[in-house]
Amino acid sequence: MSTKIKVEHLTKIFGRDPQKALDLVEKGEFKDAILEQTGHTVGVYDVSFDVSESEFFVIMGLSGSGKSTLIRCLNMLNRPTAGKVIVNGEDIVPYSRKTLSEFRQNNMAMVFQHFGLFTHRSILTNVVYGLEVKGVDQEEREETARRVLKTVGLEGWENKRPGELSGGMQQRVGLARALATDPDILLMDEPFSALDPLIRREMQLELLDIQAKLKKTIIFITHDVNEAFQLGDRVAVMKNGVMEQIGTPEELLAAPKSDYIKEFVKDTDKSKVLQAKNVMFKPSAIVPLGGGAKLAIEEMRKHGISSVFVIGQNKKLEGLVTIDDALKANKENQPLKNIMISDFPTTDPETYIEALIPIATEAKYPLAVVDDEKQLMGIISRVSVMSALA
Amino acid sequence: MMNEFPDINLDLGQYINDFINWLTDNMGFVFDGLADAIIWSFQMLSSVLLWLPWWVIIAIIFLLSWRLMRFWTGVIFAVFIFMIGAFGYWELMMDTVSIILASVLISLIVGIPIGIFMAYKDGFEKFMRPILDAMQTMPTFVYLIPAMMLFGLGVVPGMFATIIYAIPPVIRLTNLAIRNVSKEMVEAADSFGSSTSQILFKVQLPQALPTIMTGINQTTMMALAMVVVASMVGAQGLGLEVLSALQQIDVATGFEAGISIVFLAIILDRLSQSVAEKYKYSD
Numbered sequence A: 001m002s003t004k005i006k007v008e009h010l011t012k013i014f015g016r017d018p019q020k021a022l023d024l025v026e027k028g029e030f031k032d033a034i035l036e037q038t039g040h041t042v043g044v045y046d047v048s049f050d051v052s053e054s055e056f057f058v059i060m061g062l063s064g065s066g067k068s069t070l071i072r073c074l075n076m077l078n079r080p081t082a083g084k085v086i087v088n089g090e091d092i093v094p095y096s097r098k099t100l101s102e103f104r105q106n107n108m109a110m111v112f113q114h115f116g117l118f119t120h121r122s123i124l125t126n127v128v129y130g131l132e133v134k135g136v137d138q139e140e141r142e143e144t145a146r147r148v149l150k151t152v153g154l155e156g157w158e159n160k161r162p163g164e165l166s167g168g169m170q171q172r173v174g175l176a177r178a179l180a181t182d183p184d185i186l187l188m189d190e191p192f193s194a195l196d197p198l199i200r201r202e203m204q205l206e207l208l209d210i211q212a213k214l215k216k217t218i219i220f221i222t223h224d225v226n227e228a229f230q231l232g233d234r235v236a237v238m239k240n241g242v243m244e245q246i247g248t249p250e251e252l253l254a255a256p257k258s259d260y261i262k263e264f265v266k267d268t269d270k271s272k273v274l275q276a277k278n279v280m281f282k283p284s285a286i287v288p289l290g291g292g293a294k295l296a297i298e299e300m301r302k303h304g305i306s307s308v309f310v311i312g313q314n315k316k317l318e319g320l321v322t323i324d325d326a327l328k329a330n331k332e333n334q335p336l337k338n339i340m341i342s343d344f345p346t347t348d349p350e351t352y353i354e355a356l357i358p359i360a361t362e363a364k365y366p367l368a369v370v371d372d373e374k375q376l377m378g379i380i381s382r383v384s385v386m387s388a389l390a
Numbered sequence B: 001m002m003n004e005f006p007d008i009n010l011d012l013g014q015y016i017n018d019f020i021n022w023l024t025d026n027m028g029f030v031f032d033g034l035a036d037a038i039i040w041s042f043q044m045l046s047s048v049l050l051w052l053p054w055w056v057i058i059a060i061i062f063l064l065s066w067r068l069m070r071f072w073t074g075v076i077f078a079v080f081i082f083m084i085g086a087f088g089y090w091e092l093m094m095d096t097v098s099i100i101l102a103s104v105l106i107s108l109i110v111g112i113p114i115g116i117f118m119a120y121k122d123g124f125e126k127f128m129r130p131i132l133d134a135m136q137t138m139p140t141f142v143y144l145i146p147a148m149m150l151f152g153l154g155v156v157p158g159m160f161a162t163i164i165y166a167i168p169p170v171i172r173l174t175n176l177a178i179r180n181v182s183k184e185m186v187e188a189a190d191s192f193g194s195s196t197s198q199i200l201f202k203v204q205l206p207q208a209l210p211t212i213m214t215g216i217n218q219t220t221m222m223a224l225a226m227v228v229v230a231s232m233v234g235a236q237g238l239g240l241e242v243l244s245a246l247q248q249i250d251v252a253t254g255f256e257a258g259i260s261i262v263f264l265a266i267i268l269d270r271l272s273q274s275v276a277e278k279y280k281y282s283d
């Protein structure tokens, strides 16, 4: 996948003479010391990261950690003090006002925490705004706006005012307004933080739906870990204006780089983040289909287990034998095939643990993780699920 | 004698006089242009108002007040206007209304851009604020002196003084309203690549409109408050009638002219206020 946005050594300092403060930061002075000495606030310091085409990139961090400052540098609502913001291979920081306007009209749209809707305009004319600014003619822009409003489920509300809509619906308008110009990049600064939890969940799912269809590159800010992990392909964690760690949700959970991140991920509902592939382990024993009951018994005895998976050609999972059946078959000289059980639970590696918990706790046998070709990738036991969630 | 003030004789007035003379000699074209604009707008309005039949004007007042407020408000205001005519003041009323409306119009044309500029430039706001404060705290008569010096006697100095006195609210409230437009809304407009003028005309001004309307209401009322004062430099209308009644201790005329001004004040205030109400948005 190609790189869509490349941020290099981005720094944003607020105050009268940011360059002077920048020298101090580079000498290694701390944020608080700089604020005290010079009255300058370091919003973001030396941040670098890449975002790929169609990636859902989440930025997470406590309030005041510089998330908004960072995302606002991406469309130059904040002018960076130093560093580059390279979009589609071009650094946008030196853009003139006019080039920047064109860039904003065509490439990026933003969704705001408190919606930022124009209260003097109807829902429809809110959504057409970006196209209006671009100079698209009225008929065409209204047609587009109606279509986008339909996508976000607001058909029939075109002539209402923002004040007449609930918070959730207002943010749908915010999203529709951003989608109307068909930008390749969506910037979303805590778009769901002002909504109540149920509506928020609904909006998250809808956003994922839209993303699956439209394949935008999304930069999404949140201070909620669960939201970050549910939505993000990758999650970047910020602390005091610097980037603390970037990784997939699983990477952050499995290997948090600092106590700050540990503290953050502590509250996650891991069952919604971890997938079968993250908790499966390699079976200690398997037997080939042609191996016979005797081999199966030996393997089970050696590893102290009461059942074992049977593998055919190309590691294809054929079935499962229990120790009791194997002992019986051994006496009667039957092949493994006759005593194999086939109605045991399986799962694909992408399934979230949330869905596996009931299966894993009820099942008599370990859960087999298989890929599309029915190859055995690993197994999951009740214990492995529980210890992953602990 | 130690008790008497020393005989210094500071001729400040003479210097000011010289300065005004210098102004009229060298900057004459500016004041001539201003005078032309003032007199032109006054004459336009009064000729239209006097050209309209009296019952059309009463009908307009009735319909406007009815639509914007209530049926009975319309009836009462129509009666007010009719009474002013019945006192024999129809033409004087039209002169007064023209002076007020033309002054308000010029105040808006000058004041709204100044207010916008103040909202954009912090330095300019700092510079303007004490000037606006001074303009509103000075006794109204004080404006008459420079107005008279620059424009002599007549309707022009009267309107000039009226404009200077009435313009602060619209400037102040335009500035305030634009500064108070939600930051997120302006940023949203900016993030879609709007130009500065698109942000101004598509977002800031429409958002500021309800507050600016309040400013227009205040400016109108202040212009009305200047009616009698402006007549001291020769502006015609109901104010002049009150002034001459005062000088001749003519209670009957004074009362009729006075109550006519009160009627006009009530009508203009309620009408401009209810127009302002119409422009309020819910968030």
Ligand SMILES: Nc1ncnc2c1ncn2[C@@H]1O[C@H](COP(=O)(O)OP(=O)(O)O)[C@@H](O)[C@H]1O
Binding pocket: A014, A015, A041, A042, A043, A061, A062, A063, A064, A065, A066, A067, A068, A069, A070
């Ligand atoms: N316009 C500004 N002027 C001065 N300081 C600012 C400005 N915007 C943000 N900051 C400061 O920058 C820091 C980061 O703020 P912000 O990016 O808003 O954090 P977050 O979005 O993570 O809560 C804070 O200390 C904040 O006070």
Ligand SMILES: [Mg+2]
Binding pocket: A067, A068, A069, A190
């Ligand atoms: Mg923020």
